Amino acid sequence: MHLPLVRVSRIVSFACAAxxxxxxxxxxxxxxxxxxxxxxxxxxxxxxxxxAVCLLLLxxxxxxxxxxxHGRVEGxxxxxxxxxxxxxxxxxxSRMAPNAAFLTAATAIGILLLDxxxxxxxxxxxxxxxxxxxxxxxxxxxxxxxxxxxxWGTSIPTARATVIALGMLQLAIVAGRVEHGVTRIFVAQGPxxxxxxxxxxxxxxxxxxxxxFRLIGQRRGMYGPELGVVLFTIAMxxxxxxxxxxxxxxxxxxxxxxxxxxxxxxxxIRHVPLGIVVLDLDGRVQxxxxxxxxxxxxxxxxxxxxxxxxxxxxxxxxxxxxxxxxRGFAGESVxxxxxxxxxDGSLIDVELYVVPLAMEGQTIGTYGVYRDLxxxxxxxxx
Numbered sequence: 511m512h513l514p515l516v517r518v519s520r521i522v523s524f525a526c527a528a529x530x531x532x533x534x535x536x537x538x539x540x541x542x543x544x545x546x547x548x549x550x551x552x553x554x555x556x557x558x559x560x561x562a563v564c565l566l567l568l569x570x571x572x573x574x575x576x577x578x579x580h581g582r583v584e585g586x587x588x589x590x591x592x593x594x595x596x597x598x599x600x601x602x603x604s605r606m607a608p609n610a611a612f613l614t615a616a617t618a619i620g621i622l623l624l625d626x627x628x629x630x631x632x633x634x635x636x637x638x639x640x641x642x643x644x645x646x647x648x649x650x651x652x653x654x655x656x657x658x659x660x661x662w663g664t665s666i667p668t669a670r671a672t673v674i675a676l677g678m679l680q681l682a683i684v685a686g687r688v689e690h691g692v693t694r695i696f697v698a699q700g701p702x703x704x705x706x707x708x709x710x711x712x713x714x715x716x717x718x719x720x721x722x723f724r725l726i727g728q729r730r731g732m733y734g735p736e737l738g739v740v741l742f743t744i745a746m747x748x749x750x751x752x753x754x755x756x757x758x759x760x761x762x763x764x765x766x767x768x769x770x771x772x773x774x775x776x777x778x779i780r781h782v783p784l785g786i787v788v789l790d791l792d793g794r795v796q797x798x799x800x801x802x803x804x805x806x807x808x809x810x811x812x813x814x815x816x817x818x819x820x821x822x823x824x825x826x827x828x829x830x831x832x833x834x835x836x837r838g839f840a841g842e843s844v845x846x847x848x849x850x851x852x853x854d855g856s857l858i859d860v861e862l863y864v865v866p867l868a869m870e871g872q873t874i875g876t877y878g879v880y881r882d883l884x885x886x887x888x889x890x891x892x
């Protein structure tokens with residue numbers, strides 16, 4: 511996991527939530543003092559006062575559930591604010607536009623479920639990733655001045671400021687937990703993370719920008735619809751060809767650097783005089799070096815994919831070997847002088863180091879490092 515990107519995403523999340531809270535407060539003050547500012551200069555439709563109250567509650571609630579630099583999260587207070595906003599948006603007497611009420615309720619549900627896990631998944635991200643495209647479509651409608659996208663059917667249109675604020679809140683929810691769920695790929699350090707960070711923003715922003723200027727030119731009579739489509743197509747082809755080429759070069763460089771690092775690590779493991787074995791989360795052997803083979807007299811083909819504890823644990827082990835393995839899976843580093851069994855059944859005194867093997871903050875296995883104490887004693891006598 512790319513930790514600097516995680517920190518940046520949390521800063522962006524906090525900034526978006528804080529900006530929405532300030533904007534909603536200004537709208538509420540405007541309804542009381544100066545109704546002219548209730549549209550926030552973002553078009554002629556003013557923001558509904560009830561909508562402003564809901565947005566303020568959602569923004570404050572999100573600020574409560576976002577992690578602070580000290581790691582504190584006020585989940586109860588944030589959930590209360592989101593629950594009140596959900597109740598206001600869902601009430602039958604709400605004067606909010608139907609699409610604004612729906613997206614407000616979806617955003618509130620996202621905050622309420624932000625840290626809820628079901629089967630290892632976070633439903634909040636699913637809710638937000640479904641509602642965010644709907645908000646994006648409304649934003650495109652205002653940008654391109656397509657009135658059919660500003661509301662649902664014959665219902666009252668949603669204020670542009672409301673659409674922008676909802677989009678910022680939904681973005682803040684995703685950015686606030688970017689290290690979890692489907693969004694985790696954006697902070698990954700490998701080729702997948704590089705590809706996502708380079709291509710995904712361009713896939714969203716580039717068509718909007720190019721389409722906007724294409725529509726402006728057509729409306730000003732610079733060209734007709736057919737030529738406009740041709741120009742848009744050419745621009746998209748050129749842009750994505752450049753993006754794919756530059757991204758492929760970057761991914762290739764990252765992959766080559768990782769392959770070189772893996773080669774150096776495997777060379778080190780292969781030639782180090784200590785016996786080293788790598789286990790997956792099932793306790794099966796994934797990798798071992800020559801020193802490990804020489805120490806326990808097992809050929810490599812009899813070790814790979816096998817449960818190591820069943821092969822080298824002494825008959826009267828009393829669960830010690832399994833206990834050390836579990837501690838390694840739990841993220842604990844262990845050092846212990848113990849006894850292990852060779853292939854021929856003979857016992858050998860070893861010094862064992864169990865080291866957790868983690869990737870992007872998640873344990874994926876363990877390293878076992880074995881030092882032969884008997885050979886050391888023989889060398890000392892010599």
